[in-house]
Amino acid sequence: MIPRRDFLYGLGASLGGVAFSSLLAEESAKPHHAAKAKRVIFLMMEGGPSHIDTFDPKPKLSELHLKEFQRGGKMQSATASGKRYFVQSPFKFQKCGASGATIATNWEHLSKVADDLCFYRGCQVESVNHPTAMFQMNTGNRLGGDPAFGAWATYGLGSENRDLPGFVVLPEVSHPQGGAANWGSGFLPANFQGTPIRPSGNPILDLKPMPGLTPEHQRANLDLLRTLNETHAKDHPAQSDLKARMKSYELAFRMQSVVPELVDIGRETKATRDLYGIGREPTDEFGRKCLLARRLVEKGVRFVQIYAGTWDSHDYIERAHGSLVKRVDQPIAALIADLKRTGLLKDTLVVWAGEFGRSPDNGVRMGTAFGRDHNPKAMTIWFAGGGTKAGHTVGQTDETGAEAVECVHYVRDLHVTLLHLLGLDDNKLTYYHGGRFKQLSQFGGQMIREIVA
Amino acid sequence: MTARHGKLRFERAVSLKEVDREAVEENTGEKFRYVEPLEMAADFVADLAPADCTAEGRGLAEVCLVLFNANEFLTVE
Numbered sequence: 424m425i426p427r428r429d430f431l432y433g434l435g436a437s438l439g440g441v442a443f444s445s446l447l448a449e450e451s452a453k454p455h456h457a458a459k460a461k462r463v464i465f466l467m468m469e470g471g472p473s474h475i476d477t478f479d480p481k482p483k484l485s486e487l488h489l490k491e492f493q494r495g496g497k498m499q500s501a502t503a504s505g506k507r508y509f510v511q512s513p514f515k516f517q518k519c520g521a522s523g524a525t526i527a528t529n530w531e532h533l534s535k536v537a538d539d540l541c542f543y544r545g546c547q548v549e550s551v552n553h554p555t556a557m558f559q560m561n562t563g564n565r566l567g568g569d570p571a572f573g574a575w576a577t578y579g580l581g582s583e584n585r586d587l588p589g590f591v592v593l594p595e596v597s598h599p600q601g602g603a604a605n606w607g608s609g610f611l612p613a614n615f616q617g618t619p620i621r622p623s624g625n626p627i628l629d630l631k632p633m634p635g636l637t638p639e640h641q642r643a644n645l646d647l648l649r650t651l652n653e654t655h656a657k658d659h660p661a662q663s664d665l666k667a668r669m670k671s672y673e674l675a676f677r678m679q680s681v682v683p684e685l686v687d688i689g690r691e692t693k694a695t696r697d698l699y700g701i702g703r704e705p706t707d708e709f710g711r712k713c714l715l716a717r718r719l720v721e722k723g724v725r726f727v728q729i730y731a732g733t734w735d736s737h738d739y740i741e742r743a744h745g746s747l748v749k750r751v752d753q754p755i756a757a758l759i760a761d762l763k764r765t766g767l768l769k770d771t772l773v774v775w776a777g778e779f780g781r782s783p784d785n786g787v788r789m790g791t792a793f794g795r796d797h798n799p800k801a802m803t804i805w806f807a808g809g810g811t812k813a814g815h816t817v818g819q820t821d822e823t824g825a826e827a828v829e830c831v832h833y834v835r836d837l838h839v840t841l842l843h844l845l846g847l848d849d850n851k852l853t854y855y856h857g858g859r860f861k862q863l864s865q866f867g868g869q870m871i872r873e874i875v876a
Numbered sequence: 877m878t879a880r881h882g883k884l885r886f887e888r889a890v891s892l893k894e895v896d897r898e899a900v901e902e903n904t905g906e907k908f909r910y911v912e913p914l915e916m917a918a919d920f921v922a923d924l925a926p927a928d929c930t931a932e933g934r935g936l937a938e939v940c941l942v943l944f945n946a947n948e949f950l951t952v953e
Contacts, residue, residue, distance in 0.1 A: 596898040634926065635884040636938075644942050651946040665947045672945070705906075732900060739903040746905030792903070 452581040454846025459810020459876070460772035461583075462720045462727075463576060463845070466755060468747075469557065469599040469732030473512075473781035473795050474803035475824040476744050477527050479544055480516040483822040484509055484783055492784040507784045509823065510793045513741035522814035529748050532756035539759050539768070541811040543874050545818025545830035546837055548779050548799045553735070554601035556778035556799060561605045563838055563863045570609035570854075571617060572838060573726035575863045578615045578854070579847045583723030586677040587685070588618040591719055593712040593729045606728060610856035613667035614674075617728065622711040626686045630679055638679075645672055685722065688714055698761065700753040705746070710754040717761055720771055734777055737785070738794040759807050772809025772844055777802060783823040800826040804837070810844045810876050817873040835868035843870055877935035884934075886927040893917045 475481050487509035514527040519537035526534050533540075550556040555565040562569040570578070577589035592606045599605055606617030620626050632641050652669045659665055688696065688711060699714045700706025709731055716727045731751050736743040755775070762768035780802030781795035801820045807813070819829035839849040842863060850867055853860035894913045901908055926934055943949070 595900070597900075634886055635881070640880065640938075644938065648942050648945055651943075651948065655946065655948045659947075665950070668947060668950075708907075733902060734905075735902055736905070737902070743901075743903055743905035747900075750905075 452579060454580060455848040455851050456843075456846055458844070458846025459770065460808070460844045460846075461580075461770045462725050463573070463772045463774065463809070463841070464716045464720060464758070465572070465726070465728040466751075466773065466775045467561075467599070467728055467730050468734050468751075468775065468777040469595075469730055470553070470734035470736075470777065471556070471779045471781055471797055471802075472734040472747075472777045473736065473740060473744060474544065474801060474820070475781060475783060475795065476512045476514050476740060477530070477748075478525065478542055478803040478805065479801075479820055479824055480512065480525055480527075481783060481820075481822065481824040484511040484824070487511075487783075487823065509784050510740075510795065513793070514744075520814070522816075524814070524816060527748075529745060530752050532753045533759075536756050536759045536763075536807075538814045539763065539807050541806045541813055541874055542816040543804045543806070543818055543830075543837075543871070544801070544816065544820050545827045545832055545871075546776075546802055546804050546834060547827055547831060548802075548834050551779070551797050551799050553599075553778060553797075556797075557599055557601045557605055559834055560776060560778045561601075562607075562609065563835060563865050567601055567604035568607070568609055569861075570611040570615065570863070571606045571728075572841070572863060573606060573617050573728055574608040574611050574615040575842070575852060576726045576845055576847070578611050579842070579852045580725055580845060582725060586674075586681040587719070587722060587724055588674065588678075589725040590615060590617040591724050591727050592617040592619045593622055593715060593727065594619050595730050595732055599730055599732060610861065611854055612663040614670050617726075620682070620686070620715070622686065622708065622715050626682050627678065630675060630682065632679065641676065645676055648672060681722075685718055686715060688718070691718075695761070699757040705750045706753045709751050710757070713754040713758040714761075717758060717765075717767070720767060721765070736781070736794050737796065738792040740794045743794070762808060768808035770809060772811065772841065773807040774804065774841070775806075776804040780824070783825050798825065802827075806874060811874055812876045815874075817871075830871070830873055832869065832871050835864040835866075836871050838863045839868040840871045840874065844875065877938060878931050881934040881938075882931035884926075884931075886925070888927040889922070889925045891917060891920060891922050 488511040489508045492507045492509050514529060516525050517528050519526050519534040522538045524537040524540060524542060526537060548556050548559050550559055550565045558567045559565045561571045573590035582589035608616035656665060691714065696702060699710035701710040701714065712729045716729055719727050734747055759773065762771055779797055779799045782798040785794050785796055801824055817830055818827060820826060821828050842849050842852060849862050849864045853862045892914060894911050896909055897912050898907060898909050
């Protein structure tokens with residue numbers, strides 16, 4: 424209980440000059456070992472982009488086109504039914520750059536930065552359905568509710584900017600399958616959860632103060648609230664949610680002045696905006712997100728995740744994937760080039776991934792509108808910067824792209840490796856919850872050394 | 877608080893009757909938008925807004941907002 428006298432004192436006193444409490448002190452933490460990457464931009468292609476139609480060509484499928492194929496095993500998609508047929512890719516491929524990376528020709532812009540990319544064709548996930556595979560890629564656990572990779576990274580390394588969240592998410596208007604649990608903090612303290620920011624319009628809903636509330640009055644109100652909460656917090660020292668709430672009020676107050684400036688991409692030169700394809704369709708929206716990601720990491724945000732979807736092309740893959748590539752190709756290439764130009768690519772890890780790849784076959788759906796099914800046994804992930812092996816293609820899938828056969832690792836090994844690049848040891852980055860120490864990889868994993876420079 | 881609110885003028889808020897939605901068409905990979913009428917808004921009675929209240933009421937609401945956001949209101953002992 425708060426004594427009435429204290430309450431009335433707090434109500435009437437002007438506390439505008441009081442400094443922020445030690446709770447709000449910078450929380451930068453030290454990595455476990457020398458880091459190759461300080462920050463991450465994770466380009467999440469929700470829906471499961473087809474590796475066979477983007478970065479992992481399978482000429483064998485032209486021979487097998489429309490020949491019957493029997494699909495089985497426990498990873499068979501729930502959507503698989505009836506007779507199934509191999510489907511050739513409608514896309515052409517080319518060797519790009521000095522590294523000779525193989526990329527579909529409709530990635531016109533990305534092909535120009537091919538030598539900065541490291542393609543990995545060996546990753547597998549353990550779920551064939553979207554929400555569970557999304558959760559596994561984002562949190563390590565197929566069941567939602569664990570902390571996201573971005574939450575673990577900020578928990579391990581802290582934030583480099585006290586005015587912005589350490590983990591920012593730029594989602595589509597319609598959230599991915601599984602929703603906001605894809606960027607939740609799970610059992611970690613709540614202040615490590617991802618903060619969604621909209622790339623245009625009002626960037627953070629409800630961030631703007633109510634009309635008529637001046638910063639001075641808002642500050643006074645928050646000081647009163649902080650005084651009340653600090654008194655209450657003394658009796659609840661173990662309640663991280665309450666501490667996170669207290670921090671969030673202060674962070675929100677600071678963000679009110681920082682975020683509008685941050686999302687004002689009009690401050691960038693026209694040349695930069697043009698580079699990202701901003702101001703014209705179909706690249707405007709994703710271009711804004713990519714440019715915003717660069718501005719966020721420049722300001723010290725530890726982890727930015729950008730969503731683009733949906734790549735769930737069960738039918739009409741030529742049209743659907745073709746259209747999606749047009750939306751993201753130029754902005755992604757611009758982001759890589761821009762990070763390189765500003766010197767940030769060296770210690771910024773860029774990851775491009777979906778939640779799984781796609782199958783070499785499909786059922787006859789919608790007549791002859793060829794598409795592909797879900798495939799957790801094969802996918803392509805690529806990396807840029809942050810200590811990854813630029814200009815290399817690591818791992819291999821079989822002749823039809825059905826399954827990874829070389830340098831095969833489950834996603835937990837990918838998480839171990841990405842944490843390693845950030846200077847974090849997955850076995851040391853733990854949090855005691857539910858009777859045991861938990862970690863991103865769930866129960867440990869191996870490094871994928873082949874992708875580390 | 878009351879004196880400050882006495883100097884403020886507020887515009888009456890208009891309640892939302894429809895909302896813009898956006899999604900990606902799976903078969904084309906293209907975005908599409910549509911307007912969804914909010915049926916629940918048809919007979920929705922909005923809470924009092926600042927423009928509907930006196931300066932005294934708005935001042936009291938501001939204090940209450942602080943108190944209701946205090947952690948003590950979240951924790952049942």
